[in-house]
Amino acid sequence: MKIIVANWKMNGDIDLCDKIINSLKSAIYPESIIICPPSPLLFMFREVKFKYGAQNCSTNLKGAFTGEISPSLLKSIGCSYVIIGHSERRNLFCESNDYIFQKFKLILELDLIPIVCIGEKINERSYYKEVLEEQLKYFIKHGDLNKVIFAYEPVWSIGTGIIPNLDDILEVTSFIKMQTQSKVLYGGSVNKKNATEILNIASIDGALVGGASLDPNEFYEIIKISEKIK
Ligand code: PGA
Numbered sequence: 001m002k003i004i005v006a007n008w009k010m011n012g013d014i015d016l017c018d019k020i021i022n023s024l025k026s027a028i029y030p031e032s033i034i035i036c037p038p039s040p041l042l043f044m045f046r047e048v049k050f051k052y053g054a055q056n057c058s059t060n061l062k063g064a065f066t067g068e069i070s071p072s073l074l075k076s077i078g079c080s081y082v083i084i085g086h087s088e089r090r091n092l093f094c095e096s097n098d099y100i101f102q103k104f105k106l107i108l109e110l111d112l113i114p115i116v117c118i119g120e121k122i123n124e125r126s127y128y129k130e131v132l133e134e135q136l137k138y139f140i141k142h143g144d145l146n147k148v149i150f151a152y153e154p155v156w157s158i159g160t161g162i163i164p165n166l167d168d169i170l171e172v173t174s175f176i177k178m179q180t181q182s183k184v185l186y187g188g189s190v191n192k193k194n195a196t197e198i199l200n201i202a203s204i205d206g207a208l209v210g211g212a213s214l215d216p217n218e219f220y221e222i223i224k225i226s227e228k229i230k
Contacts, residue, residue, distance in 0.1 A: 008055075034053050039054050057107065119132075136150075150180055161189050173204055192212065195222045200229060
């Protein structure tokens, strides 16, 4: 089964939670759907069959870190996943590979599953392997990657409506899979129109969906597409 992650970013409200919960009631494989709303909305998903996760967490478990959210608190409210290393966190909040790795270790220690985003910027395309190797090196050194999910998200594809050609997605995600032996998702402008061709790429274990996950009808259509693909 393909994994479909919804990254709402700083969007959504209680009404959207209700609509998504309602539209996903008939999902055949709820365990493969992971909704990542803003953290104050996570409590809305406590009774659902599908999974839910946070978009970020602290590098600490507790203490004087105003505005941060502990991964142990996320676990206590039933989260199973935490997205880390999203390009918006890397670029807008200056998160380094080292800082992301601190979160990674804590998440694994708590038996949560990290969804680690990596990807090259447009000007880095010609040497993407070096860029990805740099982003991956801490995790690979850590070793224990069998539970970890990586999401390949070319930065230039996020929110732009532009996706790489399918051969490029196959090549890059195969490269990540070879390096990590982990599950690899594709993220960047996935929508109901391109979901079939993207999810059919052999090296892809699923998709991380941003904008299109905010429309309950469109997201449901993506789920239906994913249910038809082995
Ligand atoms: P997008 O976002 O689907 O809106 O391009 C994906 C992401 O940022 O994870």
